[in-house]
Amino acid sequence: MPDWEEDGEEQPFEVIPGSGHYHALIGTDPIDVGAEMQIAEKLSLECDEPVYSIERANDPWTVMSWRNGALEILEVGPEALAKSLGCPLPGSDESSDPAVRKPLRKVAWAEGVRAEDALRVLEEDAGEPVPPGQYRLEDRPRGLLISSGTSDIGYADLTVSERLPRARVYGVVASPNLDTFFVNVLQGGECIGQFAQPPYEIPHFPVVHEIMGEQSPERILAALGIPAEWFRNE
Incomplete structure (x- = not known):
């Protein structure tokens, strides 16, 4: 994985601390659509608890659960999941309307x-x-x-x-x-x-x-x- 700090580059993601075991990794570069799935898959191989990803390419967004590299699509909204994990998505109140969110x-x-x-x-x-x-x-x-x-x-x-x-x-x-x-x-x-x-x-x-x-x-x-x-x- 690149070391953005050493390279002097802006990190293409933002870490949002949660109130419990979970934290959010939010991509800041819209060109990286799909990266969340690759990251979640790899993290799930190292974590005992499930790792969740939200695919922004779909409307509504698709919520996925990963365990040991295996994918399961969940029938739950992204804001509801994030809130239940103690890590609300930034701007979730404003972005809950599909007309406001722009799937890439x-x-x-x-x-x-x-x-x-x-x-x-x-x-x-x-x-x-x-x-x-x-x-x-x-x-x-x-x-x-x-x-x-x-x-x-x-x-x-x-x-x-x-x-x-x-x-x-x-x-x-x-x-x-x-x-x-x-x-x-x-x-x-x-x-x-x-x-x-x-x-x-x-x-x-x-x-x-x-x-x-x-x-x-x-x-x-x-x-x-x-x-x-x-x-x-x-």
Whole structure:
């Protein structure tokens, strides 16, 4: 895990102390949609008590319980769970209305990649077959569209980029109305450029001001062949 303090970088999360055994780890970077699941899974291997994660990509948000790396989806609201654990979510009173909270969804476009190749490297990285429905891999004339039935592809874009280093992969994260919109341009497992709206005050990656010659979210999505409707609330 990176040492942000030594590197002088701002930590991409905030620790909220709870009143009991539980504390909250809140991500501060909207580009990291899906990171909560990876963190919770790893923590559950070290903890005796269950670890909980809240997936922001869905609306309503999905609450998950993790024990020894195993996942269980819970039928409970995120605010209710957090309150019961003695660790209320920041701004929960204001954010309980789904119209106020903006779920971020993630999809990726991989140039020159075919579905069978992407599936192969994703399974190689996971060390096991990918569960049916975890990813939607759609071959297009110029490449591959990677999405998921859960609205969150996790780090599939980074994995494909790393395992197929000649491919250029565009990881797109956006809110339903596209007022929050990020594109990570990945190659060889590295982010070689990032388009961000609104822009970061202190960018973490090289800044690009256009994607495929386009500068607005709607036109960028059209250039990538990604339907803007995919990000809308269902």
